[in-house]
Amino acid sequence: MASIVNTQQADAWNGYEGSHWAEHQDRYDAVNSGFNEHLLSAASIGERDRVLDIGCGSGQTTCLAAARATRGRAVGLDLSAPMLRRARETAAREGVGNVSFEQGDAQVHSFPDGWFDVAISRFGVMFFADPVAAFANIRRALRPGGRLAFVCLRDMNSNDLGPVLGALAEHLPALVPTDPHEPGPTSLADPARIREVLTDAEFSNVTAIPVEAPQVWGHDAADAADFLFEWGPIQAMRRDADPVATERAHAALIAAMRPHQQSDGVRLRGAAWQVTATRRSDE
Ligand SMILES: C[S@@+](CC[C@H](N)C(=O)[O-])C[C@H]1O[C@@H](n2cnc3c(N)ncnc32)[C@H](O)[C@@H]1O
Numbered sequence: 001m002a003s004i005v006n007t008q009q010a011d012a013w014n015g016y017e018g019s020h021w022a023e024h025q026d027r028y029d030a031v032n033s034g035f036n037e038h039l040l041s042a043a044s045i046g047e048r049d050r051v052l053d054i055g056c057g058s059g060q061t062t063c064l065a066a067a068r069a070t071r072g073r074a075v076g077l078d079l080s081a082p083m084l085r086r087a088r089e090t091a092a093r094e095g096v097g098n099v100s101f102e103q104g105d106a107q108v109h110s111f112p113d114g115w116f117d118v119a120i121s122r123f124g125v126m127f128f129a130d131p132v133a134a135f136a137n138i139r140r141a142l143r144p145g146g147r148l149a150f151v152c153l154r155d156m157n158s159n160d161l162g163p164v165l166g167a168l169a170e171h172l173p174a175l176v177p178t179d180p181h182e183p184g185p186t187s188l189a190d191p192a193r194i195r196e197v198l199t200d201a202e203f204s205n206v207t208a209i210p211v212e213a214p215q216v217w218g219h220d221a222a223d224a225a226d227f228l229f230e231w232g233p234i235q236a237m238r239r240d241a242d243p244v245a246t247e248r249a250h251a252a253l254i255a256a257m258r259p260h261q262q263s264d265g266v267r268l269r270g271a272a273w274q275v276t277a278t279r280r281s282d283e
Contacts, residue, residue: 004105009127009183010079017232018080025058025086027218027227031270032122034213035151036064038274039122043149048072049117052141054106054150055079055124059087059099065120066091066099072117073098077106078124107134111141118142121150123272127183135201145281148203151272152188154210160260160268161215164228167256171249172237185233194275203277215270221257224266229253 004010012018021028039061045051045068053062056076066074076099078084084101091099102109107128119138128134138148156162181187188194191208198206218224228234229250238246260266 003108004079005108006079006105006127006129006183009129010105012232013078013080013083016235018082020230020232021080022058022082022086024227025060025083025090028058029060030216030265032215033060034215034270035122035211035272036061038211038213038272039120039149039151040064040068042274042276043118043120043147045069045118045120046072050115051075052077052111052116052119052138053124054119054121054138055127056087056101056121057083057124059084059090059101061120061122062087062099062101063091063094063096066096069098073100075099075116076101077104077109079103079105107137109137111137113140114143114146116141116143116146118147118149120148121152123151123153123185125150126152126185126187129183131187131197132200135198135203139201139203139279142279144279144283146279148198148275148277148279150275151211152194152275153185154271154273155186155189158210158271161270164253164256164260164268165234167252168234168237168249171245171252172234172241175233175237188273188275191273194273198275198277202280202283204280206275206277208273208275211272211274213270213272214267216265216267217257217260218266221254221261221266224257224260225250225253228257 049069049072051065051074053076056062062076
């Protein structure tokens with residue numbers, strides 16, 4: 001593997017977090033696949049395109065991109081060995097031939113210069129210690145005039161997940177980021193920050209449009225709470241909690257999920273930015 005500078009993220013995504021995502025690929029895809037159309041429509045993938053999927057995880061969007069680039073190919077890049085293993089297995093099982101996966105850190109990975117027509121990401125670009133350096137590296141991987149399209153989370157209060165997680169506050173210590181821009185799910189929640197980072201990385205034509213999608217967390221409130229309770233950030237909050245507080249937190253999570261339970265599952269409203277930008281064609 002090439003060099004890694006995001007070592008904390010590499011540890012997390014090769015440790016508990018990545019294993020949980022790989023083991024529960026179907027469940028995470030049920031949470032996030034409502035954003036696929038927002039991502040893919042923004043990317044406008046052509047049949048001959050070479051597509052780079054950044055932070056591709058278990059590869060659902062990489063395979064969907066490959067299905068559009070029938071005479072091109074899709075390459076997924078991720079830090080996480082367990083998630084890439086899952087991605088390769090799924091692509092082989094589904095017979096997707098024009099796809100490949102590489103392990104690496106998008107911030108410093110040595111991409112072939114100017115090789116890709118389009119770079120996409122579903123929630124995989126919020127974890128860079130130096131986002132300007134990372135997006136500049138991704139820009140160099142695009143041909144002049146090449147496109148960037150990604151979805152990233154809006155602030156937690158715009159997402160139903162924010163108030164649901166708020167139900168834990170009484171029982172578990174909060175994971176309060178000291179800096180809202182530090183690597184993590186909401187580091188690009190501010191659209192002004194998105195524009196600043198991408199402009200500094202020398203992208204042009206930056207747009208950020210608010211989009212929403214239902215996120216299916218489970219078949220009923222208890223199932224959704226059980227799953228979310230094992231999610232990495234909540235595992236971290238539980239680490240030093242006593243058993244009584246942990247039990248109360250779990251019960252509070254079930255109660256917070258209950259209003260979102262519908263006949264076909266527990267659906268939370270997810271809110272993201274659909275972001276597009278281009279590498280200047282005269283570069
Ligand atoms: C929230 S998950 C999203 C995964 C996948 N795109 C999906 O939608 O299911 C974030 C992903 O970004 C990857 N990631 C984080 N930082 C990265 C980096 N510097 N380079 C490459 N991948 C990274 C993680 O390993 C993880 O798979």
